[in-house]
Amino acid sequence: MAVTTAPQILVTNTLTRRKEPLKSLDPGGKKIGMYACGVTVYDDCHIGHGMQAIFFDVIRRYLEFCGYQVTYVRNFTDVDDKIIDRAKQRGMSPAKLAQDMIDSSDRDMAAIGVKPADHQPRVSEMIPQIITMIQELIRNEAAYATKSGDVYYRVRRKSDYGKLSGRNPDELRTGTRELIQGDKEDPLDFALWKNDDEPDASWDSPWGLGRPGWHIECSAMSKEFLGNSFEIHGGGRDLVFPHHENEIAQSESANKAPYAACWMHCGLLTIDRQKMSKSLGNHITIQDFLKSWSPEVLRLGILQYHYGSNVDFSKSVFQQCHRRLLYFYETLDLLGQMVADGGASATDLASTSSHWLFADFHKAMSDDFNTAAALGALNKSMKAARELISGKKSPPKIIESSQLLNGIKEVAQVLGLFEAEPKVATRDLKMRLLPELGITEGEIQAAIQRRADARAARDFAAADAARGELLTRGIELRDGTQETQWTVRYTEE
Ligand SMILES: [Zn+2]
Structure with missing residues (x-):
């Protein structure tokens, strides 16, 4: 709006x-x-x-x-x-x-x-x-x-x-x-x-x-x-x-x-x-870039800078952006699940335009289109979302989650971010990281099964060991009500 x-x-x-x-x-x-x-x-x-x-x-x-x-x-x-x-x-x-x-x-x-x-x-x-x-x-x-x-x-x-x-x-x-x-x-x-x-x-x-x-x-x-x-x-x-x-x-x-x-x-x-020059071998066409990375990795990498600044990219910048994007998408996925589980309908809600997120976003963007600061506002909203997700679920929290989700979606649209479905994007971004971590989804699922079996047998030391083994390989587990989900470990912003 x-x-x-x-x-x-x-x-x-x-x-x-x-x-x-x-x-x-x-x-x-x-x-x-x-x-x-x-x-x-x-x-x-x-x-x-x-x-x-x-x-x-x-x-x-x-x-x-x-x-x-x-x-x-x-x-x-x-x-x-x-x-x-x-x-x-x-x-x-x-x-x-x-x-x-x-x-x-x-x-x-x-x-x-x-x-x-x-x-x-x-x-x-x-x-x-x-x-x-x-x-x-x-x-x-x-x-x-x-x-x-x-x-x-x-x-x-x-x-x-x-x-x-x-x-x-x-x-x-x-x-x-x-x-x-x-x-x-x-x-x-x-x-x-x-x-x-x-x-x-x-x-x-x-x-x-x-x-x-x-x-x-x-x-x-x-x-x-x-x-x-x-x-x-x-x-x-x-x-x-x-x-x-x-x-x-x-x-x-x-x-x-x-x-x-x-x-x-x-x-x-x-x-x-x-x-960037062809003779130096560091020339990256958009098509080449998209063979290795999600398009939103490029957008996120670029918007971290003010338009007037010179931008320096490297593989490690793209890797960081990829993980940051995963953190954002996973947060949106979890927030969306919370709203859906809570039964709040997004359309029932009152205007979200008074939300602090909009105030921060406008403050950043109206000051010479400062996209770097706008991403800072988005980060802050993701942090707030994580707090809501990990906290106790109550009707007011569900409403708050729903408002936050709507606010994030609106702001993200202006930045051209999060245009994919969060669950699909989360999975895609996670899967793309596995070769780098040297682990397959099959190995992860096998460890999750080992852990579940150990827990069922009340062998908690073995269950912890299975979890610990995944953690050392960069994989984190999250127990849901139905099933255990895995994600790639990243530092939260
Ligand atoms: Zn011209």
């Missing part, structure tokens, strides 16, 4: 370098336009792409939870040198390779619980809009076409160029390593349109056959779906310069209106403190 009075959300804005209140530009105050730069589709997505997609997915879910009507746009760059080169290596057309990789990306994102954006435009479908915007830039003297059929943006004409990245054009000039000057007026000028006749990756334009430069696509796409000015623009920190700086320059020169009000940048991902 979304709250009726949304909290004031504070966001760190790269443009102003301040944490400031997020404001809807809509007179009704309810609409938020959000644009995030998507992937260049020449290869399968890696977990770094997954990280950025998950952060913006959660930001969008939280805004909707607070009652905002969000229009989320995430593009596919399907026209690019990398796509053309890779397609040549594979002896296929760039358009076919891009389509395959878009399909692959859609599958990967669905697998890790990222909801599709409201609009997922592709460059190849936006060529008319891109050409119109370039023509407008030329009309405004912010851009010029060269004899060879290229079009460049005039960086020095924009007096506040550099306002996002904090770089000024004079510093840039000395730092620029332009090997090919071509017929640019100034080495700082960047391409809006490149003369090219690549089959399947070039289009007719007023300047001849060619294709758009990289930056112009996002300016044209955001305008198409969100208008000249909108609330949030996001992307990885590595896109601040030149990509986002150039987007601002293009859009503001063409539209004569301010571009995105708030710029949000995600940190970068490293594996074992190294940048």
